[in-house]
Amino acid sequence: MRRTKRSAVWSHFTLVNDNRAASRLVQHFNHSSLANIALKAKQQQMQLPSHKLIQSCKTRWNSVSEMFNRLTEQRWAVSAVLSDRTVTKLSDARTLELRDEYWQLMEDVAPVLETLKCATTVMSAETEVSVSDTYPITFSLINVHLKTDEEDTSKVGEFKSRVCTSLSERVKIASDDLMSTPPMIATMLDPRHKHLGFLTPPRRVTAHAKLLEVLAETEAEAECKSSTSADAIGGQQELVGGRAVPVQAGGLQRRSAYALLMGENYTTRSTDDVEKEVDSFLKDPPPLLDSSPTT
Structure with missing residues (x-):
């Protein structure tokens, strides 16, 4: 800025x-x-x-x-x-x-x-600075505060135009990859800005679709890591009486018992679950702008 x-x-x-x-x-x-x-x-x-x-x-x-x-x-x-x-x-x-x-x-x-x-x-x-403020503030400047009006002198209008051009180029607001940038993802996850009122309706739809995609990928990666970790623990062995015996950690036994009783897919979430969570998040009324996005 x-x-x-x-x-x-x-x-x-x-x-x-x-x-x-x-x-x-x-x-x-x-x-x-x-x-x-x-x-x-x-x-x-x-x-x-x-x-x-x-x-x-x-x-x-x-x-x-x-x-x-x-x-x-x-x-x-x-x-x-x-x-x-x-x-x-x-x-x-x-x-x-x-x-x-x-x-x-x-x-x-x-x-x-x-x-x-x-x-x-x-x-x-x-304190309380957030990358999620980057695009809401930038778009507000360009679309509201820096718009020329009839009362502006030619020199003020020219200055506003130069600032808008410089801002647009620096944050690349016309880029096709805008919705995939970390600041935009952070903006969508910020309860204060989640409605994306500063974007046009088509770009808003694209942004929310990208958010679902990112969350689904994150969910899949987390499940993959959890499965790999469980397999690693289950494959550990120790020598008992001269022969290798699988290690039975207490936590693993407890998880196995739950899996036996509830079924392996009991806690597995589908893509629909992620979509429902996002939909619920978007429907909740946004907090005050002066509030912290982390509370």
């Missing part, structure tokens, strides 16, 4: 220039104690929050969004300091002052960046 946002920002010419100009402006205030003191005075005078400006950093997630938001919040205090010739030289002010279109772009693109910030925060959480 971080790479997607960064690549979209750096592929948008106007945003690149805006980001560089904003970074240069913030750097000036961070390096000039006089400008910083003057900014605090203007904040008090204009009754603005006493917040420091934030510098963007390529290695720090969401820093571009935070820098834009903070500059927008402190715009008039910053402009007042740059206009004060006792604090800022005219030559410096001409270099540092942002053009009106840059201020407007920072304000317009803020909701988009804030949404991407929210997504990266959720997907990079230190």
